[in-house]
Amino acid sequence: MKKILLTGLLLASSFVNSSANDVIKVSTGEWPPYTTQINNTTGVLQKIVNEAFKEEGIDVTYDFLSWKKAYKMAKDVSYDGTMPLFKTADREKDFLYSKNVIARTKTVFFHLKSLNFQWNEYSDLKQYKIGETIGFKTAKILKNAGVDVEMASSEKENFDKLLAGKIDATSASYLVGYGIINRNYTTQDIDKFTTHGKKVYPATGVYFLVSKKHPRAQELVDKFDSGLKKLLKSGRYIKLIKEAIKKK
Numbered sequence: 001m002k003k004i005l006l007t008g009l010l011l012a013s014s015f016v017n018s019s020a021n022d023v024i025k026v027s028t029g030e031w032p033p034y035t036t037q038i039n040n041t042t043g044v045l046q047k048i049v050n051e052a053f054k055e056e057g058i059d060v061t062y063d064f065l066s067w068k069k070a071y072k073m074a075k076d077v078s079y080d081g082t083m084p085l086f087k088t089a090d091r092e093k094d095f096l097y098s099k100n101v102i103a104r105t106k107t108v109f110f111h112l113k114s115l116n117f118q119w120n121e122y123s124d125l126k127q128y129k130i131g132e133t134i135g136f137k138t139a140k141i142l143k144n145a146g147v148d149v150e151m152a153s154s155e156k157e158n159f160d161k162l163l164a165g166k167i168d169a170t171s172a173s174y175l176v177g178y179g180i181i182n183r184n185y186t187t188q189d190i191d192k193f194t195t196h197g198k199k200v201y202p203a204t205g206v207y208f209l210v211s212k213k214h215p216r217a218q219e220l221v222d223k224f225d226s227g228l229k230k231l232l233k234s235g236r237y238i239k240l241i242k243e244a245i246k247k248k
Contacts, residue, residue, distance in 0.1 A: 048231065049083060076211070106203050123147075129166075130142060139151065162193075208221070
């Protein structure tokens, strides 16, 4: 009887293990409403990545780090992947990118209404004190264009500096920037902010990345792309995006 019971338990355990999803660990950073763990909420890009991988039998867990650390640790294969990042030549040397973007974003300059902030070419920005965030794409673009930028460890820090008059402008995704403003400042201060209509660079996408050193790099990227296509085909992707926009 004991042998039969033991055999049954082993078979049940084997069934549970064989049916359990694979689990991968992904590094990321705070970038509400795209990625966040604030108040136990989940960003829209996390939801998309979660559901895309779920379609392929994979569960995702996240660790929130500084953007610089999240990138480095994924590069060194301390994580199975990282997201959401823009595509650059330097990053492509070390990472495989998903074929499809997780989402597209519009990056603009935020400034105070009291400043007549105008620009058309990057060279026009040399007359202003621009604040940027360590590890972000815009900082590199502006430095390469000869624009001096004052670096900060977070986007929130740049908005604090902007309100205090320590910088003239800072760049951010449109949704992200207004999310930071609406969460952190009084109604009176919120009304002081505005944006310049010109995009800092053409609207571009953010991707899921896996280090080329990872033994499953191509497999994980392919799994994500396959799952994302299923979300797009089913209409679930559009629903997630609309829900995120509605909340703003």
